[in-house]
Amino acid sequence: MIRFLIPLALCLLMPASRTAAQEAVTEFGTGPTPLLVRSTTDIGIIRPVMEQFAAQNPDLTITYEQWGSNALFQHSKTACKTGDSPADAVFSSAVQQMVWLVNAACAHRYGSALTQALPPARSWRDELWGITTEPAVIVYNKDRLDDLEVPRSRFALLDAMRTRSDLLRGRVATYDIAASGLGFLFAYGDSLEATTFGSLIEGFARIDAVATCCSAEVIRDVARGRFLIAYNVLGSYVANAQDPAVGVILPEDYTLVLSRAFMIPKNARNATGGQRLLDFLLSPTAQDLLARSGLVARMDAAETGLAPSARRFIPLSPALLVASDPNRRAKLFNLWNDAFDVETAR
Amino acid sequence: MVRPPLPHSLTARVLSAVMLILVLGGVLVGLSIWANGRLAARQAYDRLLLGAASDIAESVRIQDGQPIVDLPVSAFELLAQAPDDRIYYAVRGPDGRFITGLDPDTVIAPPQPASQSAQYFTADLNGEPARFVRVPRLFAERDFSGEVEIVVGQTLLARRAMTAGLMLDALLPMAVAGALLLIMSWFVTRSALRPLEAMSDDLIRRDPYDLTPVASDGLPRELQVMIAAMNRFMGRLDRQVLSMRNLIADTAHQLRTPVAAIRVQAEIAQADPDSPAGRRALDRLLNRTRSLGTLLDQLLSRAMVIHRIDSAPRLPVDLREVALEALEQSDHEVIAPGVEVNLKIGEDPVWVRGDAFSLGEATKNLLGNALRHGKAPVSIGASLDGGRAVLWVRDSGPGPETSVSARLGDRFNRNAGSREDSSGLGLSIVKSTAEAFDGTVEMTRTDGGFRVSLNFPAATEGPGA
Numbered sequence: 001m002i003r004f005l006i007p008l009a010l011c012l013l014m015p016a017s018r019t020a021a022q023e024a025v026t027e028f029g030t031g032p033t034p035l036l037v038r039s040t041t042d043i044g045i046i047r048p049v050m051e052q053f054a055a056q057n058p059d060l061t062i063t064y065e066q067w068g069s070n071a072l073f074q075h076s077k078t079a080c081k082t083g084d085s086p087a088d089a090v091f092s093s094a095v096q097q098m099v100w101l102v103n104a105a106c107a108h109r110y111g112s113a114l115t116q117a118l119p120p121a122r123s124w125r126d127e128l129w130g131i132t133t134e135p136a137v138i139v140y141n142k143d144r145l146d147d148l149e150v151p152r153s154r155f156a157l158l159d160a161m162r163t164r165s166d167l168l169r170g171r172v173a174t175y176d177i178a179a180s181g182l183g184f185l186f187a188y189g190d191s192l193e194a195t196t197f198g199s200l201i202e203g204f205a206r207i208d209a210v211a212t213c214c215s216a217e218v219i220r221d222v223a224r225g226r227f228l229i230a231y232n233v234l235g236s237y238v239a240n241a242q243d244p245a246v247g248v249i250l251p252e253d254y255t256l257v258l259s260r261a262f263m264i265p266k267n268a269r270n271a272t273g274g275q276r277l278l279d280f281l282l283s284p285t286a287q288d289l290l291a292r293s294g295l296v297a298r299m300d301a302a303e304t305g306l307a308p309s310a311r312r313f314i315p316l317s318p319a320l321l322v323a324s325d326p327n328r329r330a331k332l333f334n335l336w337n338d339a340f341d342v343e344t345a346r
Numbered sequence: 347m348v349r350p351p352l353p354h355s356l357t358a359r360v361l362s363a364v365m366l367i368l369v370l371g372g373v374l375v376g377l378s379i380w381a382n383g384r385l386a387a388r389q390a391y392d393r394l395l396l397g398a399a400s401d402i403a404e405s406v407r408i409q410d411g412q413p414i415v416d417l418p419v420s421a422f423e424l425l426a427q428a429p430d431d432r433i434y435y436a437v438r439g440p441d442g443r444f445i446t447g448l449d450p451d452t453v454i455a456p457p458q459p460a461s462q463s464a465q466y467f468t469a470d471l472n473g474e475p476a477r478f479v480r481v482p483r484l485f486a487e488r489d490f491s492g493e494v495e496i497v498v499g500q501t502l503l504a505r506r507a508m509t510a511g512l513m514l515d516a517l518l519p520m521a522v523a524g525a526l527l528l529i530m531s532w533f534v535t536r537s538a539l540r541p542l543e544a545m546s547d548d549l550i551r552r553d554p555y556d557l558t559p560v561a562s563d564g565l566p567r568e569l570q571v572m573i574a575a576m577n578r579f580m581g582r583l584d585r586q587v588l589s590m591r592n593l594i595a596d597t598a599h600q601l602r603t604p605v606a607a608i609r610v611q612a613e614i615a616q617a618d619p620d621s622p623a624g625r626r627a628l629d630r631l632l633n634r635t636r637s638l639g640t641l642l643d644q645l646l647s648r649a650m651v652i653h654r655i656d657s658a659p660r661l662p663v664d665l666r667e668v669a670l671e672a673l674e675q676s677d678h679e680v681i682a683p684g685v686e687v688n689l690k691i692g693e694d695p696v697w698v699r700g701d702a703f704s705l706g707e708a709t710k711n712l713l714g715n716a717l718r719h720g721k722a723p724v725s726i727g728a729s730l731d732g733g734r735a736v737l738w739v740r741d742s743g744p745g746p747e748t749s750v751s752a753r754l755g756d757r758f759n760r761n762a763g764s765r766e767d768s769s770g771l772g773l774s775i776v777k778s779t780a781e782a783f784d785g786t787v788e789m790t791r792t793d794g795g796f797r798v799s800l801n802f803p804a805a806t807e808g809p810g811a
Contacts (some may be wrong), residue, residue, distance in 0.1 A: 081451075103432050104449060105472035125430045192419065318433045319422040327415045327446035 026228035030261035069094035069181030080106035094181025097325035130259025176211035239294025383512035428504030665728035689728030711772035738799035745796030
């Protein structure tokens with residue numbers, strides 16, 4: 001059975017007194033106009049970008065709220081229907097949820113030269129824009145795992161989990177698909193590549209893999225040697241951690257590439273501020289800063305050694321609505337749970 | 347203040363007519379293109395909708411007595427062919443139980459009664475107009491039986507874009523063709539009107555006193571008619587100006603001598619009124635003034651005749667009446683007292699087309715000449731001779747000398763033999779009248795005397811016809 005670390009993580013992260021769903025709040029700038037930003041991105045990673053934005057817009061006081069993706073989705077949905085405490089800008093890594101919100105007419109339309117310049121897969125309806133480039137990677141502990149032994153594709157990972165199950169037992173981590181919208185999105189992405197997904201889950205179950213919620217903690221634990229391998233971790237967090245003990249692999253069979261989706265809620269109180277933030281995030285300055293934070297990865301073959309055919313961009317398109325389908329989700333959860341039930345039954 | 351409207355130009359009229367036709371045609375074709383484009387877009391995207399709905403319907407299966415949807419990505423990729431449109435989908439079981447869908451809270455109700463086949467309908471989706479399809483699927487399983495309803499919908503952005511695209515594709519070439527047609531019609535109109543412009547230029551450059559005919563060579567038929575009419579008009583004007591000039595010259599010329607003579611006689615009479623020479627001079631003075639009166643009459647009559655020949659309408663005239671009037675009005679008792687004039691006319695009218703006044707003046711002159719120069723008895727008559735209408739005057743004398751009749755009709759053919767009360771204008775009037783009405787003057791000497799006749803083509807009908 002997978003052990004769930006979320007309660008522990010939540011306890012570590014949140015002061016006991018905080019009852020709201022957001023995990024952390026930071027303010028940037030001291031201007032008269034408030035701008036409320038809700039995001040799933042760790043404040044620590046986005047901080048330099050937000051500080052730069054605050055410096056360029058001294059009239060704004062930016063309240064940056066960091067949320068879990070599912071909580072953010074539920075809150076945005078409610079805000080859209082009731083108009084209750086809307087944000088001025090929302091960006092989330094769980095892009096299927098953002099697509100759902102835009103499809104439900106919860107977004108504000110906007111267009112500028114910078115948004116028009118985005119490739120079609122990174123914008124939808126002029127209401128949703130992809131602002132980052134982040135691959136889903138396998139990370140490993142360099143001290144414990146030899147470069148040669150490292151699985152460079154899912155097939156190699158499957159083989160490793162079969163042949164070296166003793167070494168890896170309890171020491172492989174992946175996202176919990178129920179707790180994290182991003183985890184679900186990656187699992188959904190994998191499930192579309194049906195050949196390996198089923199066996200991968202079975203493999204995880206067999207070696208008592210750990211399902212967890214948060215990239216930062218997983219990477220820290222990999223660095224410490226608590227986990228040897230973590231599967232489907234956001235590359236940006238690895239790059240940001242810059243821990244010499246952590247090695248990164250872009251799976252050679254295919255690598256999912258995510259672009260965090262940005263939207264301005266339709267009932268935003270300061271939609272103009274949201275638009276300014278969007279244009280700033282798409283500007284070369286911010287993209288540079290994001291690249292330094294690891295949120296914009298260079299995906300060309302020269303940098304990554306990854307064949308172009310192995311790159312799987314997750315496009316912002318209505319097809320992502322399938323990922324939010326209740327039956328589809330139930331099926332994926334069943335598959336997930338069934339696999340581990342089979343394991344526990346043994 | 348009302349400004350007088352500019353006279354419209356032919357080019358502008360033709361162009362505006364062409365433009366009107368083009369615009370009307372364009373609007374009609376545009377409407378039809380729009381309707382066609384809308385239909386095409388609707389059909390194309392309705393097929394996508396149906397395809398997606400059928401895909402979803404196919405993916406419904408029964409598991410543990412419950413319908414489960416294994417939502418196919420392909421269905422949504424079909425729908426994503428309209429990349430910017432919002433999507434709605436819902437799968438409901440019997441009694442409207444929600445099985446799966448976008449959002450259980452958003453309910454789009456299909457029209458009632460529900461049919462057993464695919465049904466399209468239009469409704470609002472989150473405040474935006476959208477097109478939906480409802481596809482039912484019937485199950486008859488051991489543990490589940492009934493109908494599962496799939497509703498898939500999509501907003502209309504792509505359909506509108508496609509309609510607009512189709513319309514633009516069709517309208518652009520049309521607009522270009524329309525512009526070309528307009529340019530072409532401008533050129534055509536210009537080239538068609540060029541002769542007219544050339545003619546106008548020609549007329550503008552023309553000396554206002556130049557009454558010579560305008561050349562009509564190489565001009566279109568329509569213009570030739572106009573030019574011919576104009577040339578006729580200018581010819582008449584030219585002739586009238588000429589006759590006016592002649593009248594003035596004649597009058598001056600004719601009056602100089604008699605007036606001088608009158609002055610001389612008057613001076614003689616004044617010098618010694620009681621002497622026989624003075625009385626003789628007074629007699630002559632009387633004669634002179636009388637013949638001056640006749641001369642003035644003739645001058646005016648000739649001027650009038652020549653003017654009327656050009657301007658008076660040709661009407662049917664009975665030559666018998668002309669002869670009768672000439673006889674009645676003629677003052678032959680004054681000219682030749684005691685001479686009897688016989689009128690010889692028949693029962694039937696002698697119709698010609700002409701001007702009664704001119705004919706009457708000519709006849710009076712003929713009669714006057716016969717009375718003055720001929721011998722009694724004098725006859726006047728009118729008759730039909732074959733196809734010709736003849737008005738004649740006959741006397742019993744030998745007629746004038748051959749040299750006189752040869753110069754018939756010249757102005758001032760006064761010769762040595764002319765008496766002082768004759769101006770020689772009488773025959774000029776006769777000749778002009780005859781020529782004006784396509785007739786001739788004939789002089790015949792017979793044993794019984796001398797006959798002058800005016801021969802005209804006989805008119806077949808009278809004034810009533």
